[in-house]
Amino acid sequence: MTKTLYQLRAGEKARIRSIGTDPVTKERLESLGMIEGVEVGMVRSTPLGNPRIYRALNTMIALRNDIAKLVEVEVADHE
Template sequence: MEKTLDQFSIGEKGTVKRVLAEGKIKRRLFDMGITPGADIYMRKKAPLGDPIEVTLRGYELTLRKNEAICVTLEVEDK
């Protein structure tokens, strides 16, 4: 099943399928390691639910839902 990163609930895991963004944001996501094939684990949400914190490639990254919506992941069906 495919799902965008902003839809993840805490503790959910997925593998990046594609990143649909433009310019600066796209490059930044790529530079930080969000590329197809990367495993992402949803760690937590900030107070008020946004931004979110994820673990990928062995480190913690924070990004907003606005940016997370650009990242589509493959998640295992429950």
């Protein structure tokens, strides 16, 4: 099932399908490990709910929700 990164609940994992941000932000995300095809997990939210903490390539990354909404992910269906 396709969702945005923003829609993942804490503990949920998914695979990145596409990054729909501007090219500079995309490059930045990629250099932090958020690359198409890579598994990401939603770790937890923060007190204000924005940003939220994700994990990719064994690294925790805090992302603002407006950016997380532009990252499309594929959640495995077998659950």
